[in-house]
Structure formats: C-alpha cells, structure tokens
Amino acid sequence: MSAQIGVTGLAVMGANLARNLARNGYTVALHNRSVEKTDTLLAKHGDEGNFIRTETLPELVGSLEKPRRVLIMVKAGAPVDAVVDQLVPLLEEGDIVIDAGNSHYEDTRRREAALAEKGLHFVGVGVSGGEEGALNGPSIMPGGSKESYDALGPLLEKIAAKAADGTPCCAWIGTDGAGHFVKMVHNGIEYADMQVIGEAYDLLRSAGIEPAEQAAIFDEWNKGELSSFLIEITAEVLRHVDAKTGKPFVDVVVDAAGQKGTGRWTVQSALDLGSPVSGIAESVFARGISSQAGQRAIAQETLAGHEAEVSLPENFVEDVRQALYASKLVSYAQGLDMLSSAAKEYGWDLKLDEIASLWRAGCIIRAELLKDIMEAYKGDEKPANLLFAPAFVKSVGDAVPAWRRVVATAVQLGIPVPVFSSSLAYYDGLRRKRLPAAVIQGQRDLFGAHTYQRVDGEGTFHTLWGEDHSEISAVDTH
Numbered sequence: 001m002s003a004q005i006g007v008t009g010l011a012v013m014g015a016n017l018a019r020n021l022a023r024n025g026y027t028v029a030l031h032n033r034s035v036e037k038t039d040t041l042l043a044k045h046g047d048e049g050n051f052i053r054t055e056t057l058p059e060l061v062g063s064l065e066k067p068r069r070v071l072i073m074v075k076a077g078a079p080v081d082a083v084v085d086q087l088v089p090l091l092e093e094g095d096i097v098i099d100a101g102n103s104h105y106e107d108t109r110r111r112e113a114a115l116a117e118k119g120l121h122f123v124g125v126g127v128s129g130g131e132e133g134a135l136n137g138p139s140i141m142p143g144g145s146k147e148s149y150d151a152l153g154p155l156l157e158k159i160a161a162k163a164a165d166g167t168p169c170c171a172w173i174g175t176d177g178a179g180h181f182v183k184m185v186h187n188g189i190e191y192a193d194m195q196v197i198g199e200a201y202d203l204l205r206s207a208g209i210e211p212a213e214q215a216a217i218f219d220e221w222n223k224g225e226l227s228s229f230l231i232e233i234t235a236e237v238l239r240h241v242d243a244k245t246g247k248p249f250v251d252v253v254v255d256a257a258g259q260k261g262t263g264r265w266t267v268q269s270a271l272d273l274g275s276p277v278s279g280i281a282e283s284v285f286a287r288g289i290s291s292q293a294g295q296r297a298i299a300q301e302t303l304a305g306h307e308a309e310v311s312l313p314e315n316f317v318e319d320v321r322q323a324l325y326a327s328k329l330v331s332y333a334q335g336l337d338m339l340s341s342a343a344k345e346y347g348w349d350l351k352l353d354e355i356a357s358l359w360r361a362g363c364i365i366r367a368e369l370l371k372d373i374m375e376a377y378k379g380d381e382k383p384a385n386l387l388f389a390p391a392f393v394k395s396v397g398d399a400v401p402a403w404r405r406v407v408a409t410a411v412q413l414g415i416p417v418p419v420f421s422s423s424l425a426y427y428d429g430l431r432r433k434r435l436p437a438a439v440i441q442g443q444r445d446l447f448g449a450h451t452y453q454r455v456d457g458e459g460t461f462h463t464l465w466g467e468d469h470s471e472i473s474a475v476d477t478h
Contacts, residue, residue: 218231
C-alpha cells in the first residue's frame with residue numbers, strides 16, 4: 001500500500017493535519033524524529049483512517065506514490081532547513097515538499113528557488129485555524145508553482161474549511177513565498193483585531209460594566225456586523241469564572257500578552273514596503289508594553305496621569321461598538337493594502353477577493369464582514385483602498401462621530417487605546433487635504449538637500465538655505 005502524502009513532524013498541528021487527511025480518505029505516511037510520537041498518534045487515532053508507520057525519512061519517502069508529496073510540520077527556521085536538506089537527496093524530479101508551518105516568506109522564497117534548480121517543487125502553505133482547524137478544516141493559503149498546485153490543490157481543498165456556500169477555503173495564492181506572506185498578513189490583522197477588542201473591553205470596564213455583563217454585550221454584538229470568531233470567543237472568555245477564586249477569569253490572568261513573531265514580521269515587512277499598517281504595528285507594540293512589568297510598576301508609582309472627570313453618555317456601549325467596527329475594518333484595509341504593495345514588489349498576482357474568501361471559515365479572523373470585502377474587490381473596478389468601497393464608505397462614515405467620542409473619552413480617562421486612536425488617525429490621514437509632510441520636506445531639504453516638489457508646477461527643487469534662500473531646479477544641483 002502506497003500513501004498519497006507523507007507528514008513529518010507530529011506535534012499537535014502536524015498530527016491533526018495528518019488525521020484530517022486520513023479522515024478525508026487519504027492514506028497518510030507518518031514520520032517523526034521521535035518514533036514515540038508516531039506510535040502515540042497511532043495508538044489514539046489509528047482507527048480514523050489509513051496510516052503507514054515509518055521510522056526514517058528514507059522509509060517515509062519510499063512509502064509514497066509519485067509524484068511524492070511530503071508535508072513538513074516543524075518549527076520555523078533552521079529546523080525546516082534541516083528536514084529539507086535530509087529530504088532532497090531522497091526525492092526525484094517533480095516531487096513536492098510542503099512547508100505548512102509559520103515560516104517567514106523570505107525563507108520560503110529562498111527554499112523554493114533552491115529546490116526548483118533540482119527539479120523539485122517547494123510549496124509554502126499558510127495554515128490558519130489552530131489545532132481545531134488543523135483537525136476539522138483550516139483556512140489554507142498555498143504558494144509555490146502553479147504546476148505544484150495542480151497536483152496538490154485537490155487534496156488541500158478537500159481538507160480545508162468550507163464557507164457557508166460550500167466553497168473550500170483554499171486556493172492557489174501565487175508563486176514562491178506568496179502563501180506564507182498572505183498568512184503572515186492574516187496574523188497581523190489578527191493581532192490588531194484582538195488588541196482593539198481588548199481596548200473595547202477596557203473602556204467598558206471603565207464604565208463599570210463587569211466581565212459577565214460584557215459577555216452578554218459581546219454576544220449581542222456577534223449577531224450583527226461585528227459577527228466574527230474573535231467576538232464570539234471574547235464573550236466566552238469574559239463569561240468564564242475562575243474555579244479557584246470565584247473571580248472573573250480575566251481578573252486572575254497576568255496582563256502580559258505573548259507573541260510568536262508573525263505580527264512583528266508583518267510590521268517589519270510593511271516598513272520595507274512603505275505600507276502604513278499603523279493599527280497592526282500598535283497592536284504589536286501594545287503586547288510589548290504589556291510585557292514590561294518592571295517599567296509599568298515604576299510608572300504606576302512615578303508618572304502623573306491627570307485624568308479628567310468624564311460623564312459617559314448613555315449610548316457609550318453603542319459608541320464603543322461603532323468604534324470597534326470602524327477600527328476592525330481599518331485593520332483589514334491596512335492588511336489588504338499591504339498585500340497590494342507586496343504584489344507589485346514581488347510580481348505576485350494576488351486576488352484580494354479570493355484571499356478574503358479564504359478567510360471566511362476555518363481561520364482566526366473569520367468574520368461576517370468578509371463577505372462585503374469579497375464583493376468590494378470583485379469585478380474590474382477595484383477600490384484603491386478597502387475604505388473607498390461603496391459598501392464601507394457610508395458604514396464607516398456613520399461610525400466616525402462615535403469613534404471620535406470614544407477616542408476622546410479614552411484620552412481624558414487615561415485609558416490607552418493605541419489601535420482605536422491610530423486607526424482613526426489613519427482614516428483622517430487619508431482624508432485630510434493637507435498633511436504636515438510639507439514641513440518635513442522643508443526640514444529634509446534644509447539639512448540634507450533632499451529636494452521637494454511644488455503644488456503649482458512640475459519639477460523637483462532645492463532651496464539654497466545656507467545662501468540667499470533662492471530656489472533652484474534640482475537638476476542644477478548635479
């Protein structure tokens with residue numbers, strides 16, 4: 001008996017993907033550096049489908065039908081390179097190596113190019129949905145060559161989550177590292193979405209609304225335009241009571257948020273691309289400051305706040321809901337704009353409507369508004385920015401007064417709302433007729449002769465700041 005696919009790396013995610021494949025009728029060859037993990041999986045779940053037990057990579061490769069498909073599920077970085085180096089001598093032209101971990105897209109581009117020289121396909125696959133998604137149907141974002149997707153796609157589409165209309169949440173994203181890039185941006189949006197939900201919780205708590213009562217509010221929000229997986233699980237978290245103390249669960253958890261790196265990668269890549277993902281960046285920095293326990297302890301004893309007395313309006317909860325909706329949408333707008341910038345930089349044909357469709361089920365940022373996002377990017381007339389789409393111009397515009405009230409109230413109360421406020425600043429930055437960048441260009445020209453352009457004519461200019469302040473054409477400076 002030959003296997004249609006092999007899986008090496010049987011920690012929880014790898015094991016669950018292997019089980020998902022077997023449940024969907026595929027024969028799966030299993031390998032792990034520690035054979036005990038293979039045997040544990042077989043002992044617990046061996047009756048879920050057809051598995052082939054292997055102890056070595058040569059044995060794994062030998063058990064596969066051609067073209068061979070080997071899925072790697074190990075820690076990103078050097079461990080992936082180590083497995084690839086061991087696999088490559090065992091494979092033949094046309095075989096496919098699949099990295100389904102959270103690898104950096106630049107590593108994926110490098111590996112894809114190196115294996116292509118040997119006649120092998122390397123496919124970087126973004127997988128979102130956590131342990132449950134891996135088992136029951138994740139959102140899958142594969143990159144690599146189109147030829148490799150022709151051989152691999154039907155298998156991935158079968159195990160992927162299905163949207164409400166039955167469409168698999170899996171499609172070919174683009175060449176080399178495109179799949180891992182899109183997954184990285186997905187995670188960046190996830191960071192911002194989680195942070196702005198946390199800010200909404202903090203504001204409601206400041207209004208005296210206890211976690212259990214907030215859970216009911218989030219349940220209600222989940223029935224409307226905010227409907228999403230993250231809103232749903234926030235209600236569950238806020239409703240949970242600590243068995244040991246009887247206190248709300250959120251009151252016994254240390255307020256220091258961890259991170260595994262994909263949010264940072266998104267911001268670093270956005271800086272390289274010159275793509276303004278301010279909300280995503282602020283969410284990463286917010287996790288950073290939450291973890292600076294020592295400095296925060298000193299600040300609480302040292303820094304004055306001068307918070308103002310504020311009477312909260314009767315409609316404060318609704319204001320927070322509208323501000324949350326608008327800020328959440330900005331997170332998607334910034335992420336999708338970053339994808340457009342990357343497509344130009346790397347020559348990827350990224351279809352934003354299709355990418356939005358992949359996020360409708362299985363993944364962490366699945367949300368009701370993704371249907372409208374899909375529609376916004378369908379057809380020939382695509383908006384330059386998601387916020388310009390007719391479906392969102394009015395809904396965000398209607399939320400702006402509440403958004404401003406919420407940010408102003410937070411500032412007066414001394415409550416940090418970095419994503420609420422930076423998202424509003426992004427919105428205003430797009431719509432404001434004149435920005436202070438003109439002053440910055442003047443400064444740059446004065447100290448570094450970096451030149452500037454004028455609003456009343458073509459050309460590039462430099463002012464002779466150290467002389468008579470006359471203006472000359474930039475071509476005269478060379």
